[in-house]
Amino acid sequence: MKNKITFGSFEAICITITLITTQLFLNLPRSMMEAAWTAGWLLTVYITVLALILFLVIERLYRPFEGKDLLDLGEYIAGNTGRIIVGLIFIFFFLYINPVILREFCENIKIIALPESPLSFVMLFFITCMIIAAYAGLESIVRFSAIIVPLIAGGYIIIITGALRYCDVSRITPWLGNGPYEIFIKGMPRISVFVGIILVYFLYPFIRKKSLFKTVGYRSIILSGIFFFTGVLVFALVYQYPTGTENFLPIYQLSRLVDYGRFFQRVESMFVIIWVASALLHLSINLFLIPYVFKKTFKLKYYKPLILPFAIIVYALAFFPENLTSTIELEKHFRNFAWLVTFLLPIILLSIAGFVKPVEKKGAGKSE
């Protein structure tokens, strides 16, 4: 099970953060406000703590299975059948969310930057870059993310600090919004915002030191939690409830507010750059994972010939939603249930794997 490609914790953290926090640039601050009204920031803190607790459980359960990803675990439990079932779950999972996110990003680009370009044209740019990235492979994507994520973080910090002058504490009052039940009980499925942590399970075989799995997981959740918290908090401090729930692309709206004198204004152009960079990374890693998981599920020798067909499928599926509203609805459904695959499935698999004897391998899948 030796991998040719390995990378350190920084690269792994960067790519995981990208996968988790891209929603921040889409509609996360708004959806948190819709869920907890004025206490959206509190909900963010709560789900970050929940995600840390669940990851703690997963990490403990994972200890005896060092270096195995979830497909290996499926095979460990139930042989080929287990591997194929787990693999199919993830293929459908990625095939559902990737076209939705692709469509959402491209629609948003159309709204804010390229209003007159056809959607297919905008999407073509994205899909071309995704294909190139997937062909370049995991190592290139991860190493590129290590360069670009600090830049994205810098741009994000400029936007957030630039909007601080519009903040008013009274806008996040009443402090508990629509009540503790809505935040702490009904808000629990919102843990799905950490769906990107799923990448850590697939990166496990590629991480240089296996002990880094823990570091990458915790740090990614904590750093993403900080990004979520600052974004949701500043947005809520600027746009009170219910005004904030009207806003499409909350962080973009914040970037439009930045206006310091006659020279430092219209920084939303910077937003477009960091936004597209983060979207491309997100979509590229997602597109890479589909053929990679497919290859591993069905024990194929190569994954690269699968990239183009899957890219075409993703491109075609992205046109299925009738409009942006339907796309956002599809994403909402996904977010309601994604925690089942992100947190519950690994816990179930690891719990079962802890009790059963491994099924005899017949040429178990190797991580590339």
Added chain:
Amino acid sequence: MNRKILFFILPVFLTFFLTACFDSKEVDEKAYVVALGFDKGENNFLKMTLQIAIPSKIASGEGGGEPGAGTAITTVETPTLYAGLNMINTYISKEIDLSHCKVVVFSKELAQEGIHKYIHAMVRGREFRGSMYVAVALESAEEYIQNVTPTLEANPAKYFEMNFNSYQYTGFTGDTKLTNFYLLEECSCRQAYATLVGVNKYEKSHEFDNNNSTYKERGRDRPLEGDFYAGQIPKVYDIKAEVMGIAAFDGGKMVGQFDGQDALYHSMLYGTYQSSHISVPDPKQPENFILLDVKQSRKPSHHVEMVNNAPVNSAEIKLEADILSIQSGINYESKENIPILEKTAEDFLEKGILKFLEKTRPMHADLCGFGRDLKMKYLLWEDWGKVQWLKKYAQSKFNVKVELKIRRPGLMVKTAPAKSSEGDVMD
């Protein structure tokens, strides 16, 4: 071999993508609107006026310095904002672009009917900026825009920016940027306000009169500098357009108007006050004035208590001032007299502020954000909703405390009399 092929294919491929954006537009293909005005239409819903910048004239100074030479104005009657833009695009050579629009003006008549839908259309639009100002024209928005003919500034966009920012050193208007207006309009604890604009009618200085001043309502025998609404300032100047005062809104409908002096009190209570010159009647010789250069030293603090289910709103305002002029020549700079001057200024401002607040009560217009402080005491939105603050505001009682400290006497530490044949003269 493959790499060599790729090396030749790549530049060919790139030529398709390096020809700029699919929907790119050159800057000189656009007509940049700097001001937008809405009046009630006579034959349709809206009368829309656009002031469009002419960049070539602004840059070259063409027009011989003639006021307003750098802009073109057009008015169209239309059912909606965007329909109007479509109509205008049929007869001007360039495509309208609103990304540099600095001000949107609604006529009072339209504002009284409600402007929420227009504000929403702008917030939804990609081109409109949150930094543009929202204003209400006391008569006609069209007339106001036609009379914006800047003389000191060739760039009309810069004129609007600087003119509407003058509240920072006069206090006679307010920070009424679109973002602020939009947020206040939808707030459950405050109400929105817009800058009042108008067109001055005076042609010659001998025509000046005080009939339209608010000084009588304030119990004064002559107007102070802020006792006017926009368009009524006794002045003769190339530019007939003026900004002075604020319009109060309740749920997107204009419910009242306040003159420059009230706008000053509003900004002191709201916390946007920066500095201005204020004339205070001399405590010992009321026919004379003491002129102070006043600044906000701390943000105002508000406190709201519900007594018998009615709000008691208290505000504490902290100011500091430098002396600009003492007309009576009485030595108020002295250690003994400074407290007298401070007390006089505090009483003068407290009285004015209380009067202003009393006026906001029947309008249900919490323009100063007292509700904000009450809201912070609540844990659950449901409980806050039951308060129905904007409705309850009409039952408010007010307490205002102004603390003004004289810091500096200017470049003189005392006033010596002029010597005349009849003795010492102080006036």
